[in-house]
Amino acid sequence: MAKLTIQNKHGIVRFENQLLDGYEKVFDEISEQASRAHIQNLTLDMTPTKKITSSGVAKLLTLRNLLDHFGIKLEVVNLQPALMDVLKKFKVDAMLRIRA
Known part of the structure; x- marks a missing residue:
C-alpha cells in the first residue's frame, strides 16, 4: 500500500510495503x-521497499514517461x-534517472 500526499503542488508518495508491484x-x-x-x-519514498516485481519496474518506467x-x-x-543493484542490473536506473 502507498499513500500520496500533495502540499503546494509537491507530491510525496510513501510506500508501506516491502514489495512494489505495478x-x-x-x-x-x-x-x-x-x-x-x-x-x-x-x-517517491521507497524506505521499506526491498523487492520489486517486473510489473513494478514497468510501472515506474511508464510513470517516468508520463511525468516527463x-x-x-x-x-x-x-x-x-539491494534494490538499486537490481535496477542497475537491468539498466533501469539510467532510464529512471536514479543515481546512487
Missing part, C-alpha cells in the same frame, strides 16, 4: 493528479542498496 492504486492516483496539473514535483510528458520532476529517495 498494481498499486497510487499509480492511478498519480496519473490523475498529474493530468490535472495538481503537482509539479513528485517524490507533463513536465513534472520525479525524485526517488531512500532506495535500498
Whole structure:
C-alpha cells in the first residue's frame, strides 16, 4: 500500500510495503493528479521497499514517461542498496534517472 500526499503542488508518495508491484492504486492516483496539473514535483519514498516485481519496474518506467510528458520532476529517495543493484542490473536506473 502507498499513500500520496500533495502540499503546494509537491507530491510525496510513501510506500508501506516491502514489495512494489505495478498494481498499486497510487499509480492511478498519480496519473490523475498529474493530468490535472495538481503537482509539479513528485517524490517517491521507497524506505521499506526491498523487492520489486517486473510489473513494478514497468510501472515506474511508464510513470517516468508520463511525468516527463507533463513536465513534472520525479525524485526517488531512500532506495535500498539491494534494490538499486537490481535496477542497475537491468539498466533501469539510467532510464529512471536514479543515481546512487
